[in-house]
Amino acid sequence: MDINWIGLGLSALLLIIPIIISRLKKLNLVGTLLKAFARMVIQLAMIGLVLEYLFKWNTPASTIGWMLIMIGAAVHTIISRLDINWRFLLPVIVFPLLASSLIVMPFVIYVVVRPEPMLDARFLIPIFGMVLGNSMNSTALALERFHSDIRSSWKEYYTYISMGATPREATFGFCQKALKMSMMPRIMNISAIGIIALPGMMSGQILSGASPVTAIKYQIMIMIAIITAVTLTVFLALRLFTARMFDEHYLPLPEVMDSEES
Amino acid sequence: MIEIRLERLYHDERTLLRDVEISIPEGGKVVLSGETGSGKTSLLHTLNRMNMGWNGVVRFHGNDVREMNPVELRHRVIEVMQEPFLGRGKVRDAMQIPFQFKVNHDRSLDPDRLLLLLKSFSLPESIMDQSVDKLSGGEKQRIAMVRAMLLEPDVLLLDEPSSALDREISKKVLDFVLNKCSAAVLCISHDPVWQDAFPIHYTIEGDRLVRVKEI
Numbered sequence: 001m002d003i004n005w006i007g008l009g010l011s012a013l014l015l016i017i018p019i020i021i022s023r024l025k026k027l028n029l030v031g032t033l034l035k036a037f038a039r040m041v042i043q044l045a046m047i048g049l050v051l052e053y054l055f056k057w058n059t060p061a062s063t064i065g066w067m068l069i070m071i072g073a074a075v076h077t078i079i080s081r082l083d084i085n086w087r088f089l090l091p092v093i094v095f096p097l098l099a100s101s102l103i104v105m106p107f108v109i110y111v112v113v114r115p116e117p118m119l120d121a122r123f124l125i126p127i128f129g130m131v132l133g134n135s136m137n138s139t140a141l142a143l144e145r146f147h148s149d150i151r152s153s154w155k156e157y158y159t160y161i162s163m164g165a166t167p168r169e170a171t172f173g174f175c176q177k178a179l180k181m182s183m184m185p186r187i188m189n190i191s192a193i194g195i196i197a198l199p200g201m202m203s204g205q206i207l208s209g210a211s212p213v214t215a216i217k218y219q220i221m222i223m224i225a226i227i228t229a230v231t232l233t234v235f236l237a238l239r240l241f242t243a244r245m246f247d248e249h250y251l252p253l254p255e256v257m258d259s260e261e262s
Numbered sequence: 263m264i265e266i267r268l269e270r271l272y273h274d275e276r277t278l279l280r281d282v283e284i285s286i287p288e289g290g291k292v293v294l295s296g297e298t299g300s301g302k303t304s305l306l307h308t309l310n311r312m313n314m315g316w317n318g319v320v321r322f323h324g325n326d327v328r329e330m331n332p333v334e335l336r337h338r339v340i341e342v343m344q345e346p347f348l349g350r351g352k353v354r355d356a357m358q359i360p361f362q363f364k365v366n367h368d369r370s371l372d373p374d375r376l377l378l379l380l381k382s383f384s385l386p387e388s389i390m391d392q393s394v395d396k397l398s399g400g401e402k403q404r405i406a407m408v409r410a411m412l413l414e415p416d417v418l419l420l421d422e423p424s425s426a427l428d429r430e431i432s433k434k435v436l437d438f439v440l441n442k443c444s445a446a447v448l449c450i451s452h453d454p455v456w457q458d459a460f461p462i463h464y465t466i467e468g469d470r471l472v473r474v475k476e477i
Contacts, residue, residue: 153347155343155345155346155347156347158312158343158347159343159346159347159348160359160360160363161312161332161336162310162312162336162340162341162343163336163337163340163341163359163360163363163409163410163413164333164336164337164340164360164363164365164366164413165333165360165363165365166333166363166364169362169363169364248332249311249312249314249332250332251311251312251314
């Protein structure tokens with residue numbers, strides 16, 4: 001069932017409630033709230049337009065081209081979230097995101113779902129968006145954690161290399177923590193699905209008329225795709241980060257070690 | 263076995279030392295003193311490449327340390343930091359850490375040598391089951407030295423090893439380092455007892471390294 005435009009406009013009336021509360025309690029959030037909504041509407045309108053065309057053309061070139069733009073946006077988001085030199089970060093993020101996408105997406109398309117046509121934009125773009133969005137968040141979090149851990153526990157690193165450890169051996173504990181931190185909440189999340197919340201994708205499918213069984217099958221598949229992509233991306237990103245962070249003496253590069261100071 | 267010849271040792275742009283010449287024979291013991299910030303630790307770190315701010319040449323067994331694989335170099339030349347990091351679990355786990363590195367894959371912790379070292383450093387055997395973060399500063403220093411010595415390096419770099427030790431224990435550790443340890447030792451110390459006991463003593467005056475005495 002579609003929502004008509006007048007109905008959608010009326011839904012904005014509900015916003016009167018948060019606005020009144022904000023006013024009453026002097027939260028000073030009305031402007032921020034309205035700006036956020038305006039931004040969202042513009043962004044959604046733009047993406048809606050892009051998706052209309054992508055679905056209409058539905059050529060492999062347009063679909064894959066758009067997926068590359070999505071990767072670019074994810075890379076940009078991670079770089080702006082981390083306080084580390086972008087030249088250093090760029091390869092550390094690009095290769096893992098590409099590699100995990102190239103492993104997970106073809107498997108989902110060619111082995112699991114087999115849509116007609118194979119590179120159907122209507123299928124690929126939303127699935128890839130979920131996989132990529134989750135990989136992006138986890139990578140940013142894991143690298144942030146790894147970077148801050150190694151800076152606050154530099155003595156641990158120095159002690160290990162001063163006894164003959166390679167950078168990979170000396171950072172093993174840091175990598176382990178970062179990887180675990182990015183996987184744990186997702187695993188928790190998986191076990192909560194269905195009882196605590198119906199995931200967005202499943203709700204969306206049900207609302208648009210798919211049978212619950214179909215929605216459930218998609219949900220299970222997407223959770224598998226996400227946890228796999230997240231783990232692989234974070235693992236590779238940590239590997240590359242470690243490989244690039246240290247010079248030939250195994251000492252950390254000053255621009256990575258000191259980026260927050262000054 | 264060790265030759266340090268530096269034209270200049272620097273930190274950022276500041277010159278710490280000029281015209282440094284030290285040579286240490288196999289098993290030789292050298293103590294280094296000087297004011298805080300004079301470059302003692304920077305000099306110590308030229309040997310294990312933890313500091314690369316210098317011009318000149320540092321040789322270990324005739325090899326230029328800059329051309330050696332860092333792992334090869336650092337498992338023969340082991341440093342004990344002034345406030346060492348030990349580990350997060352028990353002392354027993356901390357002792358095992360270096361034996362998990364690939365470079366030590368053919369070696370394992372020798373329990374007899376461990377007992378001997380603990381005893382020589384006035385540490386009870388029961389300390390092995392204590393948690394690392396419950397140790398005192400002096401205990402940490404000694405545990406770190408025991409761990410380094412278990413690896414039987416050719417060279418030990420010690421940075422103020424007695425700074426947290428009381429007089430009695432300090433003497434025992436000193437005696438072990440000088441008389442029962444086969445490794446060459448380059449030791450930073452401000453402790454006059456240590457400085458007098460070492461056969462070779464260098465001190466830093468201004469930007470010069472001066473030899474205090476020779477026996």
